Amino acid sequence: MKNYLKLTLLALFATAFAFTSCDKDDETTTAPAEPTLYERLGGAEMVDDPANQGQMIEAGRLALRGVVDSSIFVIAGDTALQPYFGTLLGEVGSGDLSGFSALSKNLTDFFAAAAGSENFTYSGLNMVDAHDPSKNSRMAMAADDAAFDAFIADVVVGANQNNVPDDILGEVGALIESLRGDVVQK
Numbered sequence: 097m098k099n100y101l102k103l104t105l106l107a108l109f110a111t112a113f114a115f116t117s118c119d120k121d122d123e124t125t126t127a128p129a130e131p132t133l134y135e136r137l138g139g140a141e142m143v144d145d146p147a148n149q150g151q152m153i154e155a156g157r158l159a160l161r162g163v164v165d166s167s168i169f170v171i172a173g174d175t176a177l178q179p180y181f182g183t184l185l186g187e188v189g190s191g192d193l194s195g196f197s198a199l200s201k202n203l204t205d206f207f208a209a210a211a212g213s214e215n216f217t218y219s220g221l222n223m224v225d226a227h228d229p230s231k232n233s234r235m236a237m238a239a240d241d242a243a244f245d246a247f248i249a250d251v252v253v254g255a256n257q258n259n260v261p262d263d264i265l266g267e268v269g270a271l272i273e274s275l276r277g278d279v280v281q282k
């Protein structure tokens with residue numbers, strides 16, 4: 097009888113404990129949110145901006161800006177894409193970097209926002225208008241699928257110049273691919 101009482105008490109205690117731990121589990125085992133692409137690129141942590149002495153920049157933005165600027169240079173040297181960028185290339189050729197800076201900022205904002213940044217928003221033209229020559233005179237002609245493929249290949253080269261890990265590059269590629277229908281208008 098004494099043993100039976102002990103067992104019952106033990107069982108009650110175990111049950112109570114199980115319930116308590118269940119409650120505790122409910123509070124503490126909520127799966128942490130998956131880090132965004134932007135966070136995996138360094139996120140909002142402030143680091144020195146190597147391009148602007150004395151200034152700080154978010155690590156995620158720095159990573160994306162590096163890929164964007166490298167890619168613009170690769171695209172500028174790509175004979176398949178040069179015809180689309182006549183205005184920009186003409187400016188750069190005559191030493192005017194204003195269009196390049198604006199494009200670098202817009203593209204970096206675009207990818208930062210798309211990657212999940214909380215501090216940057218894109219305020220340029222939407223992707224359809226940006227690539228419609230009748231809405232954006234800087235777009236010399238409508239892009240076809242071959243041009244879009246060349247664009248992706250050039251971004252891959254630009255990303256590799258910045259040592260972007262393959263899994264992250266895969267996600268950036270998927271993001272770009274998801275916009276093919278907006279960009280290709282021929």
Ligand code: HEM
Nearest residue numbers: 180184199202206220221226234235239243244247272275
């Ligand atoms: C998903 C892929 C692409 C993205 C995310 C993208 C994004 C952008 C953005 C954000 C702008 C700036 C818009 C503005 O100034 O308001 C832009 C401009 C432009 N894009 Fe794209 N683009 C893509 C693909 C392409 C392709 C495939 C081509 C050509 C074949 C192209 C050619 C251009 C040109 C010529 C401009 C104007 C550049 C300038 O400022 O002179 N883009 N694009």
